[in-house]
Amino acid sequence: xxxxxxxxxxxxxxxxxxxxxxxxxxxxxxxxxxxxxxxxxxxxxxxxxxxxxxxxxxxxxxxxxxxxxxxxxxxxxxxxxxxxxxxxxxxxxxxxxxxxxxxxxxxxxxxxxxxxxxxxxxxxxxxxxxxxxxxxxxxxxxxxxxxxxxxxxxxxxxxxxxxxxxxxxxxxxxxxxxxxxxxxxxxxxxxxxxxxxxxxxxxxxxxxxxxxxxxxxxxxxxxxxxxxxxxxxxxxxxxxxxxxxxxxxxxxxxxxxxxxxxxxxxxxxxxxxxxxxxxxxxxxxxxxxxxxxxxxxxxxxxxxxxxxxxxxxxxxxxxxxxxxxxxxxxxxxxxxxxxxxxxxxxxxxxxxxxxxxxxxxxxxxxxxxxxxxxxxxxxxxxxxxxxxxxxxxxxxxxxxxxxxxxxxxxxxxxxxxx
Ligand code: HAM
Numbered sequence: 484x485x486x487x488x489x490x491x492x493x494x495x496x497x498x499x500x501x502x503x504x505x506x507x508x509x510x511x512x513x514x515x516x517x518x519x520x521x522x523x524x525x526x527x528x529x530x531x532x533x534x535x536x537x538x539x540x541x542x543x544x545x546x547x548x549x550x551x552x553x554x555x556x557x558x559x560x561x562x563x564x565x566x567x568x569x570x571x572x573x574x575x576x577x578x579x580x581x582x583x584x585x586x587x588x589x590x591x592x593x594x595x596x597x598x599x600x601x602x603x604x605x606x607x608x609x610x611x612x613x614x615x616x617x618x619x620x621x622x623x624x625x626x627x628x629x630x631x632x633x634x635x636x637x638x639x640x641x642x643x644x645x646x647x648x649x650x651x652x653x654x655x656x657x658x659x660x661x662x663x664x665x666x667x668x669x670x671x672x673x674x675x676x677x678x679x680x681x682x683x684x685x686x687x688x689x690x691x692x693x694x695x696x697x698x699x700x701x702x703x704x705x706x707x708x709x710x711x712x713x714x715x716x717x718x719x720x721x722x723x724x725x726x727x728x729x730x731x732x733x734x735x736x737x738x739x740x741x742x743x744x745x746x747x748x749x750x751x752x753x754x755x756x757x758x759x760x761x762x763x764x765x766x767x768x769x770x771x772x773x774x775x776x777x778x779x780x781x782x783x784x785x786x787x788x789x790x791x792x793x794x795x796x797x798x799x800x801x802x803x804x805x806x807x808x809x810x811x812x813x814x815x816x817x818x819x820x821x822x823x824x825x826x827x828x829x830x831x832x833x834x835x836x837x838x839x840x841x842x843x844x845x846x847x848x849x850x851x852x853x854x855x856x857x858x859x860x861x862x863x864x865x866x867x868x869x870x871x872x873x874x875x876x877x878x879x880x881x882x883x884x885x886x887x888x889x890x891x892x893x894x895x896x897x898x899x900x901x
Pocket of ligand 1: 563564566603604605606607608611612613741742762763764765766767784785786788789790792
């Protein structure tokens with residue numbers, strides 16, 4: 484039986500990779516311009532990091548983690564997100580001793596055992612950026628500005644920035660109780676999962692997609708109405724700085740995010756072109772995460788972009804395929820040997836070159852050059868080669884010129900590497 488990839492795990496094929504590389508390179512360029520440095524963290528962590536960091540009573544921890552015991556009996560988990568690991572690395576390596584403020588980003592695959600559908604996979608890629616060590620709302624907007632700037636640079640339009648405030652451990656318990664009282668009266672409308680959530684973590688009912696649960700919470704009290712004066716002040720400043728930065732936002736009082744570590748600012752960037760899985764990015768402030776995972780009292784804020792969703796929204800017209808710069812059509816014998824010399828030399832100079840190794844007819848070689856969308860073709864005929872010449876054909880304009888074979892490299896460098 485033919486072996487296939489696991490459900491929800493995708494191959495990213497060569498004809499798509501150009502987009503991925505463009506997105507990754509643009510992220511690196513922009514994030515580094517904003518003062519962020521890359522960090523690479525392990526794919527496997529101790530399960531406890533996520534159960535404590537993300538929260539026991541979240542969907543991710545309850546149902547979606549790839550958790551297993553290793554041969555020594557340690558419980559390990561494939562990372563479902565990067566924030567907790569980045570916080571762990573910051574503490575473990577005492578990055579704060581150099582400077583308390585760390586601006587870090589990372590790129591890579593995450594794993595969640597969710598039901599696969601369009602825009603939702605079991606292995607998916609995130610671009611994640613975090614700022615540790617600053618509680619000032621200025622940084623909330625610095626991070627959001629970087630995100631929006633990046634999304635625009637990769638060609639995304641018609642996005643909506645939604646924000647909310649989720650309060651803090653001082654004000655949220657009161658809201659939680661209010662919500663619980665409100666939903667207890669409507670508990671007959673709640674699905675089995677939400678009946679349980681009502682006891683363990685009522686805020687998570689906002690994430691439920693079941694229609695009757697959605698109806699039950701439609702008129703529920705809003706977290707932003709219950710936040711304490713300090714959280715209110717923080718939220719007002721975030722809004723003011725967003726306006727100063729010229730960033731348009733929508734207040735979404737129902738957005739609670741699916742992870743328990745959030746405090747105060749929460750945000751998402753959504754696209755209505757995406758259907759039900761419409762969040763391209765999720766993020767927010769998490770001023771208690773460090774304490775949850777056993778560290779000091781360090782504030783943090785960041786976001787993660789879902790790369791598959793981002794890439795599905797990129798303009799279709801933009802070309803990302805790595806087209807050959809040159810296709811060499813050789814007419815056999817001596818010309819074939821010459822072509823082989825040339826291709827090796829050009830590759831060392833970074834000129835993408837293809838060659839026909841099969842000794843096919845000129846017509847068939849030119850058909851292949853066309854199919855590969857080569858920008859130029861070099862036709863090496865016996866007669867021309869004796870004179871040290873070859874024909875260089877521009878495959879787009881169809882114009883041809885005879886050039887000395889010795890000049891090929893300099894001619895091509897001017898034409899294709901500029
Ligand atoms: P999240 O909202 O769980 O947040 O994920 C962020 C983004 O990852 C989502 O908006 C979505 O684009 C993408 N994503 C999530 N799950 C899937 C999936 N199964 N398939 C495809 N794409 C997916 C976090 O992960 C937080 N760590 C974000 C953060 C960073 N908050 C603060 N710092």
